[in-house]
Amino acid sequence: MARRTERIALNAPTPGVDRHLTVHRYGAPGARPKAYLQAALHADEWPGLMALHHLAPLLDAAAAAGEVVGEVVVAPYANPLGMDHRIGGVVSGRYAYDGSGNTNRNWPDLAPAVAARLNGPLSGDAAADVERVRGVLREAAADLPERTPMMQLRKILTQLSADADHVLDLHCDGEAEAHLYANITGEERARALAEEMGIEIVMLEEEAGGGAFDTAPVQFWRRLAEVGVEGAEALGAPCFGTTVELRGKADVSDDLGAADAAGLLRYLVRVGVLAEAARDRVGPAPDAAVETYRLDAVDTVNAPAAGLIAYQRPLGARVSAGDVVAVLIDPAAEPGQDRTEVRTQQTGRLFTYNEHRLVQPGDRIVKVAGTEPLSYRKLGALLED
Numbered sequence: 001m002a003r004r005t006e007r008i009a010l011n012a013p014t015p016g017v018d019r020h021l022t023v024h025r026y027g028a029p030g031a032r033p034k035a036y037l038q039a040a041l042h043a044d045e046w047p048g049l050m051a052l053h054h055l056a057p058l059l060d061a062a063a064a065a066g067e068v069v070g071e072v073v074v075a076p077y078a079n080p081l082g083m084d085h086r087i088g089g090v091v092s093g094r095y096a097y098d099g100s101g102n103t104n105r106n107w108p109d110l111a112p113a114v115a116a117r118l119n120g121p122l123s124g125d126a127a128a129d130v131e132r133v134r135g136v137l138r139e140a141a142a143d144l145p146e147r148t149p150m151m152q153l154r155k156i157l158t159q160l161s162a163d164a165d166h167v168l169d170l171h172c173d174g175e176a177e178a179h180l181y182a183n184i185t186g187e188e189r190a191r192a193l194a195e196e197m198g199i200e201i202v203m204l205e206e207e208a209g210g211g212a213f214d215t216a217p218v219q220f221w222r223r224l225a226e227v228g229v230e231g232a233e234a235l236g237a238p239c240f241g242t243t244v245e246l247r248g249k250a251d252v253s254d255d256l257g258a259a260d261a262a263g264l265l266r267y268l269v270r271v272g273v274l275a276e277a278a279r280d281r282v283g284p285a286p287d288a289a290v291e292t293y294r295l296d297a298v299d300t301v302n303a304p305a306a307g308l309i310a311y312q313r314p315l316g317a318r319v320s321a322g323d324v325v326a327v328l329i330d331p332a333a334e335p336g337q338d339r340t341e342v343r344t345q346q347t348g349r350l351f352t353y354n355e356h357r358l359v360q361p362g363d364r365i366v367k368v369a370g371t372e373p374l375s376y377r378k379l380g381a382l383l384e385d
């Protein structure tokens with residue numbers, strides 16, 4: 001079955017403006033497993049746009065050869081509202097201009113609405129129950145409010161993804177090594193994705209909090225039991241969701257996009273969305289020594305004051321607690337008193353930089369992934385805005 005491309009109309013923000021979302025679909029509707037991929041939910045993060053650009057012809061060829069076993073839904077750009085958010089030539093992209101905040105936070109918890117619709121216990125046949133719950137989940141998603149343009153966009157993206165087996169949300173950091181975030185229930189799939197993509201850093205969490213796009217459809221299944229649906233705890237974790245951080249904002253190139261697309265394709269084969277034969281369309285996975293870390297053991301080192309950053313250790317460096325990772329320069333201070341050392345509290349791998357070198361107090365300077373729990377990192381509040 002060939003690709004079907006939908007053009008989903010979005011509400012016009014002003015008279016004379018026509019906005020839409022493009023969605024590519026592969027495989028028979030309803031076939032399993034279903035994978036959903038999107039890029040640039042944070043509209044200022046573009047490596048995912050390049051990856052999905054290179055994935056499209058691979059999926060087209062796989063579809064033409066009858067290699068799509070399940071269903072693949074691709075939103076090649078997830079946030080056309082944010083892409084238009086420019087100030088002085090810079091796409092800000094992360095926060096909605098309508099006051100609704102970070103676009104990758106506060107995705108809806110549909111468990112209460114689904115529980116109300118189920119109105120009774122599940123059957124005890126896990127496969128049939130998952131199928132039934134997914135049907136009700138689609139109804140609940142279709143009932144989400146769409147009063148504003150951003151609410152409408154959130155509703156559409158939820159409808160596309162809520163019932164998927166695999167939700168891959170492609171983002172990037174400021175400057176970074178590639179890494180990914182996933183719930184601990186998805187550890188095996190997260191490692192598989194990292195291996196296929198050549199990503200060495202996997203961050204796992206029980207409850208990140210904040211309602212990130214990829215966590216909502218994962219947490220839904222756990223929440224179902226919490227809101228009192230009898231038998232829901234037996235369903236396990238039918239959805240794997242992940243935020244894939246494709247390095248830094250400037251890491252946009254054909255070479256990187258093609259490599260990322262190949263990795264995504266290999267993952268889709270590995271989890272049975274595509275037939276094994278599709279693997280021949282790309283080369284083998286690069287060698288990657290995948291390391292898993294707990295998200296609550298990531299030291300997010302923030303700027304203690306305003307200033308200019310001079311990094312002291314390269315991305316990927318192995319650092320120890322107490323090491324100086326950066327120097328903050330205050331151009332207003334007396335010479336000799338104008339350099340402040342900034343240290344990490346963690347022993348581990350330094351994997352992100354801030355892409356800006358002039359920072360304000362509280363701006364994140366680096367992240368260090370380690371293994372020792374850090375007292376200031378709290379479950380349920382692990383994502384910075």
Ligand SMILES: [Zn+2]
Binds near residue numbers: 042045104171172
């Ligand atoms: Zn992002």
